[in-house]
Amino acid sequence: MQVINPANGSVITTLTEDTAASAAKKYETAKAAQPAWAARSVAERVAILEKFYHSLEADIQSLAATLTSEVGKPLGQSRGEVNGARNRIRFFLDNSEKWLKAETTFETEGLREVISFEPLGVIGNISAWNYPYLVGVNVFVPALIAGNAVLYKPSEFATLTGIEIGKHLHAAGVPAEIFQLVIGGKEAGQALLDLPLDGYFFTGSYATGKFIYEAVAPKMVPCQLELGGKDPLYISADNSNLAKVANAGVEGAFYNNGQSCCAVERIYVHENLYDAYLEKFMEEFDQMIKTGDPTEEGVFIGPLTREAQIQVLEDQVQDALKKGARLLAGGKRMNRPGYYFEPTVLVDVDHTMKVMMDESFGPVIGIQKVGSDDEAVKLMLDTEYGLTSAVYADHEENATPILEKMNSGTVYWNACDRVSPHVPWSGRGHSGIGATLSYLGIRAFTKPKAWHLRK
Numbered sequence: 001m002q003v004i005n006p007a008n009g010s011v012i013t014t015l016t017e018d019t020a021a022s023a024a025k026k027y028e029t030a031k032a033a034q035p036a037w038a039a040r041s042v043a044e045r046v047a048i049l050e051k052f053y054h055s056l057e058a059d060i061q062s063l064a065a066t067l068t069s070e071v072g073k074p075l076g077q078s079r080g081e082v083n084g085a086r087n088r089i090r091f092f093l094d095n096s097e098k099w100l101k102a103e104t105t106f107e108t109e110g111l112r113e114v115i116s117f118e119p120l121g122v123i124g125n126i127s128a129w130n131y132p133y134l135v136g137v138n139v140f141v142p143a144l145i146a147g148n149a150v151l152y153k154p155s156e157f158a159t160l161t162g163i164e165i166g167k168h169l170h171a172a173g174v175p176a177e178i179f180q181l182v183i184g185g186k187e188a189g190q191a192l193l194d195l196p197l198d199g200y201f202f203t204g205s206y207a208t209g210k211f212i213y214e215a216v217a218p219k220m221v222p223c224q225l226e227l228g229g230k231d232p233l234y235i236s237a238d239n240s241n242l243a244k245v246a247n248a249g250v251e252g253a254f255y256n257n258g259q260s261c262c263a264v265e266r267i268y269v270h271e272n273l274y275d276a277y278l279e280k281f282m283e284e285f286d287q288m289i290k291t292g293d294p295t296e297e298g299v300f301i302g303p304l305t306r307e308a309q310i311q312v313l314e315d316q317v318q319d320a321l322k323k324g325a326r327l328l329a330g331g332k333r334m335n336r337p338g339y340y341f342e343p344t345v346l347v348d349v350d351h352t353m354k355v356m357m358d359e360s361f362g363p364v365i366g367i368q369k370v371g372s373d374d375e376a377v378k379l380m381l382d383t384e385y386g387l388t389s390a391v392y393a394d395h396e397e398n399a400t401p402i403l404e405k406m407n408s409g410t411v412y413w414n415a416c417d418r419v420s421p422h423v424p425w426s427g428r429g430h431s432g433i434g435a436t437l438s439y440l441g442i443r444a445f446t447k448p449k450a451w452h453l454r455k
Contacts, residue, residue: 006072017184023191030149033177038147051172072303085133091421117446119147121198128203129155138436156185224434229387232380237270246280252416253365386428390416
């Protein structure tokens with residue numbers, strides 16, 4: 001398997017992929033070792049993951065450089081991702097003992113009822129390339145703390161980062177048998193699906209998530225899916241600082257080259273502010289967006305990670321233009337080596353256009369005028385996805401009724417493209433099933449046992 005640098009198309013290295021046989025051997029090793037790992041106290045496992053937490057800080061420069069080389073993320077954003085992952089790890093370190101501790105739920109004379117939380121066993125973590133640290137630690141850190149063994153398949157587009165994660169976990173004290181990498185693409189993923197694992201945790205596209213969900217359903221084991229989105233942002237008439245709101249929209253749409261599950265993918269603006277908002281949006285766009293080599297400091301947009309996505313974006317842009325949209329910026333592949341696509345702004349769009357209905361997962365945004373809050377709500381709900389929804393308004397009481405109507409796992413007032421470990425991260429519809437983060441994301445890697453204790 002070749003690892004490609006998307007900034008120039010060069011081959012970084014070549015790796016040997018796992019086969020069904022090698023993946024099965026890793027599973028058997030993990031299965032044999034897992035009971036001893038689970039027998040350790042939660043505090044002991046937390047102490048080991050604490051060392052992993054500190055090691056990421058110590059090696060942040062080299063880890064960021066590796067990440068940038070294989071996914072094209074600008075260096076500053078790569079460092080930001082490692083630091084963001086450390087913040088999430090800190091949450092798990094500080095809260096896991098509390099939420100994994102057995103709970104007495106009812107007690108009366110002569111009778112006590114308790115819930116305990118036992119590890120699932122050996123889980124498969126099929127991870128993503130766009131945020132390999134952030135989406136990875138959401139799964140393998142609480143899974144390990146809960147006493148599970150993990151077969152971790154990093155994306156084929158972020159495998160070197162996955163290898164570094166494994167090295168740092170093992171150096172921290174996680175046994176090599178307990179955290180094992182399965183290297184490769186589709187075939188390696190299929191090998192995991194064919195194994196009798198005790199749970200599956202996937203981050204990626206809806207199409208692949210649906211395939212995984214259907215494949216493992218007969219096993220009747222937990223299967224959590226963190227999938228894509230077509231996340232809306234609404235600028236209501238109740239906004240007095242359009243420069244600030246526009247800045248948030250530009251960053252929400254274009255950070256990480258738009259390659260975020262929760263990136264802003266469609267913007268609706270009340271007609272009273274539409275022209276003024278577009279003016280401010282383009283001012284912020286011109287100031288913020290700097291495209292170039294991701295190893296250069298100050299670059300905001302590097303290459304796309306996957307060359308195939310360029311065709312998807314080109315199709316969306318051409319479809320929109322044919323149906324009456326106007327192009328304010330970008331619109332095509334850049335004339336340079338690597339997988340670069342011009343940051344693109346389309347206006348006067350509508351829901352007959354692919355750009356407002358299909359996930360873009362790239363530096364493309366459509367902005368649509370609406371006549372009322374009711375029209376905005378109708379359009380925001382016109383999607384098969386349900387990851388996040390955002391409303392910008394000066395007053396919370398104007399935003400809340402809109403957010404209450406949203407069928408998404410996360411809603412924002414005067415925020416967007418934001419994840420916090422203190423609340424669950426979950427999707428609805430084609431955006432997935434299950435939850436990571438918060439106490440729900442700690443207990444997701446356990447199976448409850450009910451205890452009826454009578455004296």
